Amino acid sequence: MIARVTTFCILLAAAAAVIGFVLAGAWQIGVLAAGLGGLWLVALRRRWGAATSLLLLGFILLAAFGVSLPGGALWAPLCLVAALAAWDLDRFAGRLRGVGARAVSTEGAEAAPDETDETDDLTRRHLLRLGVVSALGLILSWAGQAIHFKLNLTVMLVLGFVAILGLSRVVRSLVRESD
């Protein structure tokens, strides 16, 4: 199930970027997005775990580039969120694979019945959490694209500084508390 959802997320991210760039007239970047999507699918099949982070970065850069293009406010957040979900699911599948082939149970053929139940339950809960987080992030991002208000430079710099400082504190606390 994880493999199917991951594939769907990769296709969604790539399709959003390709359609967005082609409609905006930047078909060369659309081809690049399609290539990145194809590469990610290959990486998924071949289990190139380390490549997925680079591919996520690639899609984020595409989204950042495309967000200012016509229609970009709609598809760029979708592309970013889908790529983030694909990256997360790939890591999750990797963690499951790490405990032995029989526990992976993405195909369900090799797993014992109780193991399948446990893994399926875990997968269901993971997908639910990821779905909620992705949907919330997407809605907020779309809302952020839609809401416009003018700020002078000083306020914006102060807000940016506060955002970076706050984020730094969050990251530091996460690193400190995580073993």
Added chain:
Amino acid sequence: MSVGRLFLLAGVIYLLLLLGLASLNGALVSLTLPLIVYLGAALIFAPDAPRLRVTRTLSADRILPGGSVEVKLAIQNESAQLEEVLLEDFIPRPLALLDGQTSKIVLLSPGKTLELAYTVTGPRGRYQFQPIRVTAVDHLGLFRRQALLPAPGGFIILPQTPPMRQVAIRPLRTRASAGLIPARIAGSGVDFFGVREYQYGDSLRWVNWHATARHPRRIFTNEFEQERIADVGLVLDARQRHDLWVGDDSLFEHAVRATASLADTFLRDANRVALLTYGAGLNWVFPGYGHLQRERILQALARAQTGESDIFETLDYLPTRLFPAHSQIVLISPLCKEDLGTLVRLRAHGYELLVISPDPIAFERAGMPPDGKHVATATRLARLERTLLLNRLRQAGVQIVDWSVDKPLDQAVLVSLGRVPKWARPVR
């Protein structure tokens, strides 16, 4: 791994924020929102430190080679719900996993007990399990807490004890109880010992009529050799320099199996047996009788490992005082020429010495190409050297069993020490 992911996300968020601020582009800043929500969710649902109670049960605490042990771990969650917890048990080397899983990734509700079961097998040895590692992560895998939980347990894989018939030994001194070792003392027994003048009370069945016929007015009677139990000290040579490997096969393993067989045989014949492992150090099993002593010796042999030590590089420091005077010492060693002096000295001190010597030349030769010219010459030279050493030991009164390990020890002992019937002797 999770810290790396955290830095990746944080880096991307910083980048987008800085780009957005620098280009005064709000759309770029709003792109960071899904990433911030993702980070925030990880922070909110971060797991607490896992508090788990682990109980390990083993299906056996001692097995024979080729057997298997089923390991069961019952893990009870005594903390809040752990959304995603990875439980990893580590199998001591060189045990091999036969069935089941040593790690599992599950969701653990409060109070829930999870069972992890697997089966292992392996070579001779003593194995102790390490604590299990518990890694709790949030569903998004960003926040991680790890703990090592003690789950003590262990078992022993005893060495093989190939069956052996009686080993013919004749120590100078035996113990008082009746046994199977000829005691060099006249008394009740089965083997003829000598002839003496008849005394009142002697059985008429044992009157030696031939001797009596030659001496008028005197009657002679046969005497028999008493059979008693003896003190046997087994010395296993565990010096690293004597351990040879051919593929996965070790000469020391053969020596260990031989020692186990000898201990089993001597104890079966009711003797008092002790074991000294001479290698990196001295591992001593005090003399004893019976099944309990057999178990002690087998457990000591299960733990036996080769090792190096400057002190015990030669047999000069063999602590002979551990063995009763004039008792039987059985040394299991491939031997080297430096050992000659010590063994001759032992013999001179009155110990009856039997050396079971696994043949290192035949063992190593078996793993070499058969058609090597230099190999053949080297083998011949090494063989000459060994034959010379063994002959000098024989001349000193040491009993030698030159054992090619591809043949059963029992057969080698029978050929070297046993009385071979006339019909079974080789035709020359």
